[in-house]
Amino acid sequence: MMKINKNSEKREYIYLILLLLLLGMFFVFCGCGKAGNEEGIKESSFEVTGNETDKSEEQSAFEKETGVDTVKVTFIEIGSLECVPCKMMQPIMEEIEDEYKEQVEVVFYDVWTDEGSPYAQKYDIKVIPTQIFLDKDGNEYFRHEGYFPKDDLVKVLKMQGVE
Numbered sequence: 001m002m003k004i005n006k007n008s009e010k011r012e013y014i015y016l017i018l019l020l021l022l023l024g025m026f027f028v029f030c031g032c033g034k035a036g037n038e039e040g041i042k043e044s045s046f047e048v049t050g051n052e053t054d055k056s057e058e059q060s061a062f063e064k065e066t067g068v069d070t071v072k073v074t075f076i077e078i079g080s081l082e083c084v085p086c087k088m089m090q091p092i093m094e095e096i097e098d099e100y101k102e103q104v105e106v107v108f109y110d111v112w113t114d115e116g117s118p119y120a121q122k123y124d125i126k127v128i129p130t131q132i133f134l135d136k137d138g139n140e141y142f143r144h145e146g147y148f149p150k151d152d153l154v155k156v157l158k159m160q161g162v163e
Contacts, residue, residue: 072136072160074105075153078119079129080112085147086129092150096157103162135160 077093079086097106109116111128119125123132126145133142133156142156154162 070102071105072103072162073157074107074134074138075157076123076132076134077106077108077129078111078116078123078125078132079108080110080116082112083128088147089129089131092148092153095150096153100157100162104157133157133160 075093075096077086077089079089081087093106093108096104109119111117111120111125123130129146129148131144131148131153132140135141141160144153144156
């Protein structure tokens, strides 16, 4: 028979507790916990708008300026300025906005703020960051959770004819 050492049993409990603490910290720092927006954090430069599915109320900046509707995709990023993977998505969103400004409307919602939190429910968000892609009629055609590399993101845009 095997003899159980009480010290090794205590050590296993300590390791378990440490593991749970580390997991808890991971969820808080990687965007799975809820926290308010800290002072001094720069707000996103992306336009935060209301109802993406109602194109009569929401028009892209290009469409407003020219009167021509060339937007083929609305790319919605749901995340937080506090979340590490979400921060990694910010430069990608800026590049998409710059490179495809006439064809892609980029929208960012910080769901850890009072203004952005309703969108977590509206889009049934389980994880941040989440990317949601709407076609020109406002219908969701693709969704991705987590960090999304630019090359893969561009492939999703091309599914709707973005060039």
